[in-house]
């Protein structure tokens with residue numbers, strides 16, 4: 531019979547390690563957190579979006595600390611972009627409105643324009659944030675999104691947040707789910723243009739297998755050990 535072991539025999543750090551279960555790799559996925567959407571002065575302001583900024587800052591801080599990789603994307607349009615037949619002009623490339631809000635931006639960003647000549651970084655681990663430029667609502671219509679996704683761990687949990695719930699957040703989360711990825715949407719870090727459409731989107735994503743978590747829960751997940759990758 532084994533003798534009972536007094537836990538006080540173990541150094542504290544070992545006891546803590548025993549209580550920490552490694553989880554799947556986490557990837558944060560940030561959608562359209564640009565000035566034209568997020569700020570009341572923006573060209574296509576999403577009402578209430580500025581209230582998400584503290585949570586978006588907290589989520590982005592995890593990437594700033596190098597604890598998760600942040601994938602982000604945003605609209606970068608020309609003056610006469612066909613999308614402006616459906617939406618007011620917004621996020622014209624080079625204008626202040628197309629910039630990410632500071633809350634959503636780390637200091638180690640690799641930007642990938644939606645151009646054939648653009649390439650992905652050799653080592654993702656050299657960056658805190660990989661930022662994709664897009665011209666249509668669906669990030670998976672851009673040239674480099676699939677290649678980027680293929681380089682990320684298959685079993686990773688994708689933590690999705692940003693705007694707009696029923697447009698680009700929906701298509702990003704849906705695209706990940708359809709490609710067999712695990713998705714959690716951060717319900718207090720997304721915003722809708724139309725409440726009913728937002729609710730319909732959440733029901734659709736839930737039926738496809740998405741989970742819904744809070745910013746606090748996302749931070750807790752990030753505090754759990756997870757496998758690093760390059």
Ligand SMILES: [Zn+2]
Pocket residue numbers: 605606607613620621665666
């Ligand atoms: Zn756009």
